[in-house]
Amino acid sequence: MEFTGADILSIEQFQRSDIERVFSVADAMEPYALRKRVTRVLEGAILGNMFFEPSTRTRVSFGCAFNLLGGEVRETTGFQSSAIAKGESLYDTARVLSGYSDVICMRHPQEGSVAEFAAASRVPVINGGDGSNEHPTQALLDLYTIRKEMEGRGRTMDGLRIAMIGDLKYGRTVHSLCRLLTLFDNVHVTLVSPPELAMPNYLVDRLRSVGHDVVISDDLAHGIGHVDIAYATRIQEERFHSKEEADTYRGRFRLNQAIYTQYCEPNTVIMHPLPRDSREDANELDNDLNQNPNLAIFRQADNGILVRMALFALVLDVVDQVDKHARDV
Ligand code: CP
Incomplete structure (x- = not known):
């Protein structure tokens, strides 16, 4: 699969060679996840982390993974803190928030909702769980x-x-x-x-x-x-x-x-x-x-950090630059 700019919505998108690619990049992320090395490869980039269902691991590890690559995180948690509570559609929300972010992670209680959001988004969207469908x-x-x-x-x-x-x-x-x-x-x-x-x-x-x-x-x-x-x-x-x-x-x-x-x-x-x-x-x-x-x-x-760092690096096409923007701690 072509990772650059891709939405990650379903496991159906992956072939075995794609899995090997993700895991190889995840392995390379370990020194950064352990803070033995620091990289600023995503300096200036913004993750829109949108969680409309409770989450500890997925939400926080997406955010930490993005921070560990040098990026910033903006979070929306729960419908009540979003204009969706005023009746705004997923389409409008996606059009607006994708103007503020370089990549968006989303969890939503409805099956298929993250794919619907991604279809309207101008930046890649990663599925953090859509109802009982996929994670x-x-x-x-x-x-x-x-x-x-x-x-x-x-x-x-x-x-x-x-x-x-x-x-x-x-x-x-x-x-x-x-x-x-x-x-x-x-x-x-x-x-x-x-x-x-x-x-x-x-x-x-x-x-x-x-x-x-x-x-x-x-x-x-x-x-x-x-x-x-x-x-x-x-x-x-x-x-x-x-x-x-x-x-x-x-x-x-x-x-x-x-x-x-x-x-x-x-x-x-x-x-x-x-x-x-x-x-x-x-x-x-x-x-x-x-x-x-x-x-x-x-x-x-713990492995969630490595895998999510790998996905960000692949989707935003910075895998080869991670080391160039790095230093030992
Ligand atoms: N495994 C998992 O999705 O955990 P959270 O609900 O805490 O994100």
Whole structure:
């Protein structure tokens, strides 16, 4: 794909060679993310960071990634702080704000809304999550993390065994991750959820269409038994009709240290896009896993900086200039 000036809206845009390109640039960003080196390559550039749904990681790491490349960040958070609350259209908002920014990141509760916004924008737009549809940068950082964790165990992506657990119906991160896994060979996917929150059929069909082995289960112990990665997700309460409806599913698939020790292989990596639900009797990943060295959730969040720095550098076509505008700390 041609990265320069591109909108990043869906994982469908990426071929395997594109993923390798993003990951290679992400690797090169590490000294800057660790503040061993400083670059001013995006000095004078402005990121419009527009989040119309709550976010900690995606919003802040987009902003930090842009700052680490030397750029400035202007944020809009929530509809109430935007003229959208007065009835302004996405089209008008995009036309206006793209005049103020060099690139825009956006999260919005409606599926397809970020693509609609991008169609009107005069600068590249990166999807930070559109409803239950996609979260492409999360899938990229998830895959980057899986690759690193597997390399540390002498393994490659091909032949990966992964279980996705929880709310697979509304969880946009697992939707994007499934799409991404179709680019690799011979992946074994176990989908563990209540039947009502199953992975959409079209994504199961996509996985099977490239020859991946897909097992569908509502049994956590069975699902996590023989996998390299156990990827847990939160019940996406905000997508349900009511909190009471979400409560009927909360706490159904809880992974804790005792269950991990009993059912997982000793090296199984535990992932979660976060946030995890910390409410008593509801948390899908118990705090007693925090000392487990295979818990990769915070390494995952850290990798978000590298991957988002890489995407900014690629989309704004400054990859080759990052080092020229840099100094050691
Ligand atoms: N993983 C993720 O999207 O987290 P936030 O909702 O905090 O951005």
